[in-house]
Structures are given as structure tokens and as C-alpha cells.
Amino acid sequence: MLMEVKDLSLSIGKVALLDRVSFAVDRGQVLGLVGESGSGKSLTALALTGLVRRIGGRITGGSIVFDGQELSDLPEPAYRKLRGKRIAFITQNPMSALDALKTIGDQVDQVSRLHLGLSRKAARAHTVDILTRLRIPEAATVARAYPHQLSGGMKQRVVIAMALAADADLIIADEPTTALDVTVQAQIVMILSELVRKRNIGLILITHDMGVVAQICDKVCVLYAGRVAESGPVGQLFDAPRHPYSAALIGCIPREGMATGALKGIPGTVPSALNYGAECCRFASRCSRADALCHTTRPLPHAQGAAWVACHHPQGIAAQPEALDV
Amino acid sequence: MSEPILALSGLTRRFSTGGGFLRPARSMTAVRGVDLQVARGDIVGVVGESGCGKSTLARLAMRLLEPSDGTIRFEGQDVTHLGGRALKSLRKKLQMVFQDPYSSLDPRYTVRDCIEEPFRALGEPVPPGRVEDLLDQVGLPRSFAESYPHQMSGGQRQRVGIARALAYAPDFVVLDEPTASLDVSIQAQIIALLQDLHRQRDLTYLFISHDLGLVRYFCSRIVVMYLGSVVEVMEDPHAAPRHPYTRALMESSFVPDPEARATIVPLEGEIPSPFALPQGCPFAPRCPRVQDRCRSELPQPTATTIGRVSCFNPIEA
Numbered sequence: 001m002l003m004e005v006k007d008l009s010l011s012i013g014k015v016a017l018l019d020r021v022s023f024a025v026d027r028g029q030v031l032g033l034v035g036e037s038g039s040g041k042s043l044t045a046l047a048l049t050g051l052v053r054r055i056g057g058r059i060t061g062g063s064i065v066f067d068g069q070e071l072s073d074l075p076e077p078a079y080r081k082l083r084g085k086r087i088a089f090i091t092q093n094p095m096s097a098l099d100a101l102k103t104i105g106d107q108v109d110q111v112s113r114l115h116l117g118l119s120r121k122a123a124r125a126h127t128v129d130i131l132t133r134l135r136i137p138e139a140a141t142v143a144r145a146y147p148h149q150l151s152g153g154m155k156q157r158v159v160i161a162m163a164l165a166a167d168a169d170l171i172i173a174d175e176p177t178t179a180l181d182v183t184v185q186a187q188i189v190m191i192l193s194e195l196v197r198k199r200n201i202g203l204i205l206i207t208h209d210m211g212v213v214a215q216i217c218d219k220v221c222v223l224y225a226g227r228v229a230e231s232g233p234v235g236q237l238f239d240a241p242r243h244p245y246s247a248a249l250i251g252c253i254p255r256e257g258m259a260t261g262a263l264k265g266i267p268g269t270v271p272s273a274l275n276y277g278a279e280c281c282r283f284a285s286r287c288s289r290a291d292a293l294c295h296t297t298r299p300l301p302h303a304q305g306a307a308w309v310a311c312h313h314p315q316g317i318a319a320q321p322e323a324l325d326v
Numbered sequence: 327m328s329e330p331i332l333a334l335s336g337l338t339r340r341f342s343t344g345g346g347f348l349r350p351a352r353s354m355t356a357v358r359g360v361d362l363q364v365a366r367g368d369i370v371g372v373v374g375e376s377g378c379g380k381s382t383l384a385r386l387a388m389r390l391l392e393p394s395d396g397t398i399r400f401e402g403q404d405v406t407h408l409g410g411r412a413l414k415s416l417r418k419k420l421q422m423v424f425q426d427p428y429s430s431l432d433p434r435y436t437v438r439d440c441i442e443e444p445f446r447a448l449g450e451p452v453p454p455g456r457v458e459d460l461l462d463q464v465g466l467p468r469s470f471a472e473s474y475p476h477q478m479s480g481g482q483r484q485r486v487g488i489a490r491a492l493a494y495a496p497d498f499v500v501l502d503e504p505t506a507s508l509d510v511s512i513q514a515q516i517i518a519l520l521q522d523l524h525r526q527r528d529l530t531y532l533f534i535s536h537d538l539g540l541v542r543y544f545c546s547r548i549v550v551m552y553l554g555s556v557v558e559v560m561e562d563p564h565a566a567p568r569h570p571y572t573r574a575l576m577e578s579s580f581v582p583d584p585e586a587r588a589t590i591v592p593l594e595g596e597i598p599s600p601f602a603l604p605q606g607c608p609f610a611p612r613c614p615r616v617q618d619r620c621r622s623e624l625p626q627p628t629a630t631t632i633g634r635v636s637c638f639n640p641i642e643a
Binding site: 036037151153154181182183184185186187189190208209210211212213214215217234235238248249250251252253254255256257258260261263264265266267269 | 375376479481482509510511512513514515516517518521536537538539540542543544564574575577578579580581582583584585586587590592593596597
């Protein structure tokens, strides 16, 4: 495994935000981390990149093993050598990820000069090469441009170029296409998917878009209120989701041939981290299958088909995505 | 079609910027000659990418922006240049739900103040019990009347936005991306609510969105815009599109089914700057079906079996 996260728990101050989160991603694989806002997706990304300490977070349990190395207690200087070089991070908003006062080329060059020790000249050649491979027309000219001269889709490609500049083994992308138009989103998603296959790297894709998940992910981990609800291969998740939350989430996407009124949504909202109960299923108050057990006992992950599911009443194999009543 | 509730003809809006010392003024056309008729009870979806003019169109139809050219008729009456009291009365019948429920509600107003505001704006008394009725209809507990926006989630705020739009029992509601800033689970709740209200209150919607999948599910007709122009109108939202841009949009929306993985050939290139529109068809620089003629002449709308299309080389049915 390229990266294996096991029982990761994390707190900020006294508030426990992640509770025993586990997943793994290998080379050549795309793992989708999905869930509604407030489920802990972005926090997980910060934990994996060692950035969570900067916002006052603390890993309280579990392990993060990357290529044989334990990261959960890695000191910051060692993390600095890893981050950008072997683990790259693509943030949601390309507009704020780039320095407005430096040219595109200078920003991408910086990565390979710092991590690969390339000379100024070699770094620029490397940058132009990467930009060209990301299908940026006239890459040498673009390298001399400033961020404000580029469109959103172009900027996001530049951010991806920065992630690739030091030949990272693992890319963590936090909602990389959310701020982009659909036709541009399609370009970026296809580029990412191609990179994983061609360079045999791992990709952890954080998204709330089930369409993108279905398109490029191999495995999916569904988070809900800081816990893993269901995790397994993408095919089973869409064909026969076992956790009622996964099923409801898939049922929220309009698709061709859906009857009017079939789209119901999930009643209620994600609970606030201040009101997470420890000894219950956190989805119970929104779930159509919940009973007394769900409100008093925490469901533990157990194998269901090819997936791990944390539910007392998982849905059967033949079950269709169930629309919940509001 | 019986008399349309809303008829736009040749609607155009230009904006200009700059024009200072040593800087020439530049102008762009955000909406170019849009013709559109909306029948009573219709849900018309307007889709396109950012910068295509869909929100400007919504604001023009609402008379929140003045058109540079063209006319707007509402229930047969020309309202293009209506002002003062008459315009305020028009707003009783014509209302809008805004995109961002975080900025469209006044943080210092309670939910009650917010829903009563349309009455105060017209100097009319609030019918007793109206606020509670509206909260019931949009699925919020009555106790929320005295809450402030910061105490509510995004989905709850958008319900308040909908309640405010319905305060006067309008006939026509413009929905400008009402779910764009919400989670999918909440988006689905809001769409279900809008469908219920449409049925119960006999409303007509103009629904602005960038999400073609959602529009095909929710709307009875689809209008596709690109750089200010309507490129295609589809009377049947489930029909196969004729315009290459509509098809590209459709292919760019991923289907939530891993079995249906497609090798997407994304559109090359970027949307041209609206300040420097190419000659001819605005889509020509990115179009896979482009011909010589497209680069010099602007295609006019022609009828198809499913609506109308502005293209010299449309996709065959």
C-alpha cells in the first residue's frame, strides 16, 4: 500500500472531529473521499499532509503509514521534506493557491529547484515540459504570465503542474474542480485520471460530486460526521450501497429517466461536531432504517460484500438506492 | 401556445467598463438579442457556463437591470420601461430567489422581518398569520420566525429566501441558481420543495443553473446560452441535443454510474473573452463541427423538431 490510514482520530481543542477513520490507497489507484460539508473530508486531507497542526489540530490516535513510514508523529522539518516532494496537495481554489506577484513559471520552477535541486535553467525546461503535458497551449509564454492573466481552468492546471513538478508519488486533491465550469471540470478530471495511470501514482480525491467519483475512482470512502460510513470498491457502492447514507447520497443526484418527485434529498442536516454522540450512529436521526439500537450503540465497521460498512441495519445486496421521505 | 406569461424579444444588455485617463472604454454584450416566451405553468431552465449571461438575463426579466434594447412583456403588458409604483406592483407577481442564501438575507433581520419586508416595501399591512403559513409551506418550524440567519444552515436560509419570494403569492418566480451553494442532499430537498410549490400554487419558474443534469430533471423546457446568445431551445428536455455546445455540456456532466464510464473528449480551449468576441458564431473557436462559414457569419435560430437551434452545422436527429 502506498498510503494506509488506520483508526485515525483527530481533535481541535476539546472537540473530537475525526473518529477512527481508516482507508488505504495504492499506486495506480484513485480513492474518492466523499460526504457532505462538515463530514471531515478536508480535515482528513490536512491530517495526511501534516498541515492540521497549523490550525491547532492534534492527532489523538491511529496511524498514517506512507510508503512504510509512520507520519502521524513526524516532526515538521521531516514533513517539509515530504510535502511537495512525495506527497502533493491540490487545493480547492486555484485563485488563492497561486502567488499573485510571481509568474507562473517562477512558482512551478520553485518546486523542482527546492526538491530536485535543479538549476534555474533546467527547472524552467522541466516546468515547460510539464505544462505542455497538461495540454497548456504555448507553455513557454504561459510560464512568463502572471496568475491574473489566466482563466480558472488554466490556473488549476498550473496548480496540478506544481503538484507534479517534483514527481510526487501521492496526490491529495481537495475538491479540485468545484470552482470550475463543467466543460473545464471534465478536462481537469480526465487529466488527473490519465496521470494516475500513466505515472503509476496514487490519488486521493476529495469531492462531494458523485458523478466525478463514478467517473474516475477505483475505491470510495464515504465519510459522515467524522466517521467512515462505508468504504469499498466503486462498483459495489453505486450498484448496491449497503449503508443507508451512501444510498441516500446517490439518490440525491438527478439522473436521466428519473420520475418527477423521485429526488427527495436527505432530511435534516449533518450534526455539529459539538453534538456528536459517542455511543450512537450519528446518521440515526436522518435515517429511515434507524431503531432504538442505532441511538444507543455505535455501529462498528464490518465486512459486507467487498465493502466495510458501519451500520446496524445495512441494506441487502439487491436493494436499490432508497429514496428517503422528507 | 396560449398567451405567454413572460415574453422577451430582442432583449440585449451591454455593459461598459474603464474609460479613464489614457484608458479607452471597453464594452461587452452580456445578453444579445434573446427571444423567449414562457407559458403559464412552465419551468424553463436556462443553462450555460459562467459568463454566458444567464444571471444577467434573470435580472433583466426581473427588471432589476435596465435592458439596452428589446422588450419585456409580462401577462401581455409591456413592462420594459415601467417605473415607480407600477414597477413595485409588478413585483407582487414577479419574484426572485437568489443564489447565495448567505448574502441575500440581512443578518440583522429576523426571519419574520425578512418575510414581512415585501409588505413594508409597498407600505401595506402584513396579513395576520402570513409568516406562519409561509414557514409551514417551506417546511420550517414556526419557532424559526424569531431566529436570525446566522442561527440557520444554508438549506434553512434558502427556505427563508423562498418564503420571502412567495410572500405576495406571485405568479412567476425567477430562481437564480438557488441550490448552487448547497450540498447535494440539501439541493435535492430544495428542488423537491420547489416542485411541490409549483404544483400547489400554480407557479411559473425561470430556473437559472449551470447543471444540465439538474435542469433536465427539473425543467419542462431548456434554453442553452453561450456568451450572451441563446444557442438552443429544447422543448423536450430529454431529447438529444442538436447544437454541438449543448452536446458538449451534456457529455461533460458525469453520470453517477461507474458502468457508464465514458472516454470523454473534453472541449478544447477556453471561453473567449466577452470583450473580444470572435466574428461569426461565438462557439466556433471551440466547436468540433466548425465550418468556414461559422467564423464569419452569425447563425440565426432555425426550427428543429425539438425546438430551435442557432447553428450552421447542427447534429442530425
